[in-house]
Amino acid sequence: MYIEQYLNEEQDPKVVEKLVSKLKDMLTSGEVITYIAVQKKPAVTLLPDCVVITSKRIILCESAKLGLTTNFEIFTWQDVKDVTFKEEFFGAKFTVIPQSGENLTVEYIPKVQARKLYQLANEALERKREEQRLREIELKKAATPPVMLKSLPEELPIEPPLKPEEEPVLKTSAEQEDEVTIKLKKLKTLFEKQLITQAEYENKKNEILSQF
Incomplete structure (x- = not known):
C-alpha cells in the first residue's frame, strides 16, 4: 500500500497504514485523502488517535478496545462551522467546531501536523463557503422574475401633415364697393x-360718372 504521501511530518507508518486500509472502504466516489495527522503523547503512544482530512470530510479516529476497533466521528465540510x-x-x-453539537478535540497532535491540519481544513471550509455563496446567488437569480421589456410597435402610424390654415378668402370685386361708388x-x-x-361738386361728379 502506498502511504509515503501521508508521512511528510514523521507520522507513524504503521498507524497510517492500518488507518488507510480502513478508510479506503469508507471513501465515497471521487473522495481522496488529503492529510493524516497522528497523535504523539510524551510517553509511548500505543494506540494513537488520528485526524484525517479528505476532499469532502474531516474524520476524527479514536482507537478503542485495545486497538481492535476504531471509533469514527465524521463531518462533511458543510457540517463544520470552524x-x-x-x-x-x-x-x-x-478542535473541530461543528454546526451543531459539542466541540471535539484531539490532544497531543505534533505542532507541525496541527498547523497543516488547520491550513488544509480552512482551505476546504473557504471553498465550501464560496460554493454556498454562489449557490445562493443562483437561487436568487432563479427566484427573480425576468424583466419584460415593452416591445415597440413594428410601424408607428404616420400622421397626415397638418393642413395649413387657409388664408382668409378675399371678397370678390362684386362683393366690394366698386371704385366709382367710393369716389362719389x-x-x-x-x-x-x-x-x-x-x-365743383357737380363737375367732378359728372367726370366720375363718365368713367363708369
Whole structure:
C-alpha cells in the first residue's frame, strides 16, 4: 500500500497504514485523502488517535478496545462551522467546531501536523463557503422574475401633415364697393364739409360718372 504521501511530518507508518486500509472502504466516489495527522503523547503512544482530512470530510479516529476497533466521528465540510488549534508544551490541541453539537478535540497532535491540519481544513471550509455563496446567488437569480421589456410597435402610424390654415378668402370685386361708388362717396363728403363748391361738386361728379 502506498502511504509515503501521508508521512511528510514523521507520522507513524504503521498507524497510517492500518488507518488507510480502513478508510479506503469508507471513501465515497471521487473522495481522496488529503492529510493524516497522528497523535504523539510524551510517553509511548500505543494506540494513537488520528485526524484525517479528505476532499469532502474531516474524520476524527479514536482507537478503542485495545486497538481492535476504531471509533469514527465524521463531518462533511458543510457540517463544520470552524476549526481551531492551540499549541502547548507537548504538541497541540486540534478542535473541530461543528454546526451543531459539542466541540471535539484531539490532544497531543505534533505542532507541525496541527498547523497543516488547520491550513488544509480552512482551505476546504473557504471553498465550501464560496460554493454556498454562489449557490445562493443562483437561487436568487432563479427566484427573480425576468424583466419584460415593452416591445415597440413594428410601424408607428404616420400622421397626415397638418393642413395649413387657409388664408382668409378675399371678397370678390362684386362683393366690394366698386371704385366709382367710393369716389362719389368721398366727393360728397368733401362737399358736405364745404371743402368744395356746388359747382365743383357737380363737375367732378359728372367726370366720375363718365368713367363708369
